[in-house]
Amino acid sequence: MRGLTAISFTITGNISLYFSYKSCIVLMNIGQQILFFISSLGAFNGMVISFYLFFSKRKKTLSTLFLCILLLALSLRIIKAVLLYFDHSLPKIYAQIGLSACFLIGPSLYYFFRSALQNVTVLPSSWKWIWGGLLGALLLTGILLPYQTYPDLWKEPIVSIIYCQWVIYLVATGFVLKNLLKTLFANPATLTETEKFWLLLYGSNCVVCSIFMLSWAGISCHLYISGPVSLSVLFYLTIFYHFRGKKSDPTRLFVKTEKKKIADTDATAWIEKLGKIIHDKKLYQDPNIKLNDVAKEVKITSHQLSQLLNDNLGKSFSTYINEYRIQEACKLITTNTHLTFEAIGYEVGYNSKSTFYAAFRKVKDTTPALYKKSFDNQ
Known part of the structure; x- marks a missing residue:
């Protein structure tokens, strides 16, 4: 039952964490209280936003739901780090909650970007x-x-698996964001x-992952508290960066792409x-061609390609491809x-023949046979 409680991120558990925070603060000096406040601020606010x-x-x-999981998991991992840094005598259940949450950080980050960039609206069966x-x-x-019964097992093989999994998902996320990262450095x-x-x-x-990994590897014990402090700083830098614009909508970042001409x-x-790419590589010949596939070839993001087609050409991706196909036909x-x-x-x-005929009629307002006949009569 203890193990089940450890992975159930409930309101009761959060209240328990709150009172543990209160007991920690009583035993601290002023400097420690300031460090405690700064290091825990980002985690608590991340949890509030998640809820x-x-x-x-x-x-x-779907991307919003993955973001909720990410913020909650990251916040619980940070809270665990702060609590145990200032009070090593806390029950082992807190360590298990934090490490269990850490196991979900990498996957939630990865699938947040997959669902956001690929406009996934329904959870695929493979996911x-x-x-x-x-x-x-x-x-x-x-x-x-x-954890209470097997602390040594958690401190070595299980923690190793959790951190390695986090790193693997970070690398996988980097590949998902490779076009954005290229744009960041190029334009x-x-x-x-x-x-x-x-x-x-x-x-x-x-x-944050790098800091925890270095601390876990024994590079420096002081790096451990740097993870929570870094998260707080980065959290408020993000908030400041976003709200510096007067017309910002605080929830728009999480649910849809902001328009920018x-x-x-x-x-x-x-x-x-x-x-040129559509023509030279004959991408239009692929019946399953997707917006994301073409964006990768052009080396821009799928959102940029969608905006380019909608705003500059006044048509959707499917309309653009259909018109190109019919032109070639x-x-x-x-x-x-x-x-x-x-x-x-x-x-x-x-x-299929029916799909081709329907698209031809929609684009040319006639059938292939009548189009050929009108051309032959010219």
């Missing part, structure tokens, strides 16, 4: 299996191997406010590059008379 986003009546996206496995492992470990002026926030969120996790010179260059109809209309449809990326 606010989760219980808010505003419609939640359900992964998260089921993570929560199952956490539950079984907490029940079968509670940072084109980043939207939301993208800058995302990079700051990722960087903050890298900093693409400079005309950049838009022109990107449109030309987009057309018209060329084949007029130059390759030996090909059937169905074959032409497959050639330009449609996986």
